[in-house]
Amino acid sequence: MSLTLLALDTSTEACSVALLHHGEKTHLDEVAQRSHTKxxxxxxxxxxxxxxxxLNQLDALVFGRGPGSFTGVRVGTGITQGLALGADLPVIPVSDLAAMAxxxxxxxxxxxxxxxxxxxMxxxxxxxxxxxxxxxxxxxFLQWNEVIAEQVCSPEQAIAQLRANRTQGxxxxxxxxxxxxxALTKTPFGKISAIQLPSALYMLxxxxxxxxxxxxxxxxxxxPVYLRNEVTWKKLPGRE
Incomplete structure (x- = not known):
């Protein structure tokens, strides 16, 4: 079976789309800041x-489901739902952090x-x-397993968890x-890469x-997966 997939991601400052068709991948990547919707x-x-x-010739749509900014993740989710509903396509959600891995x-x-x-923040x-x-x-295929589950936390909390796992190598x-x-710049665990933001290309x-x-x-x-929504909720006055 020749699989045809279209991936899109707007969860961070990056805005990207990628296509798998006849076994070949093509992609477009931009740093869009606040112009994702356009x-x-x-x-x-x-x-x-x-x-x-x-669009209706695709087998499925793929999208970066987060984590990322509220606006970026919401835009990606809404666009994906609209396209998928219009063309009657299934959707494959992909973690933006796994895509970077x-x-x-x-x-x-x-x-x-x-x-x-x-x-x-x-x-x-x-x-x-x-x-x-x-x-x-x-x-x-390469399957990504979590040693530390995806989360939103301070740099210091991230470092503490890595140290607790005795991360080295x-x-x-x-x-x-x-x-x-x-805190992270001074305490790298391994080598710091030039890979900065997720891309739809690797979601394929x-x-x-x-x-x-x-x-x-x-x-x-x-x-969508925001990660921060529960944290923000708990910080509101009167919330537990």
């Missing part, structure tokens, strides 16, 4: 036009990755992931958080095994 649909149209495809693997062959994206979107090669009837550090906060690699394992949802069941 850029993402034209980028989708452009990448489909380049391949002579219509996948980028580390594809670009640097790293299978041990620590992600830290600047979340503002002296916090980072943080996870520690280790890759496991899994063989199936559809081929060999050949880890690759990815994300904007390593340069944004002095994660979406392929998810498709074959039927790990997709209906458009109406798509749910």
């Amino acid at each position: 850029r993402i649909l034209p980028m989708v149209d452009e990448i489909l036009a380049q391949s002579g495809l219509r 996948q980028a580390a693997y594809e670009l640097h062959q790293a299978e041990q990755v620590i992600t830290a994206i600047d979340a503002r 002296n916090e980072v979107y943080f996870a520690q992931l280790i890759g496991e090669k899994v063989r199936s009837e559809f081929g060999e 050949d880890w690759l550090n990815v994300g904007t958080g390593w340069a944004a906060y002095e 690699s994660l979406a392929v095994p998810a498709w074959y394992n039927r790990q997709y949802v209906k458009a109406v069941d798509v749910e």
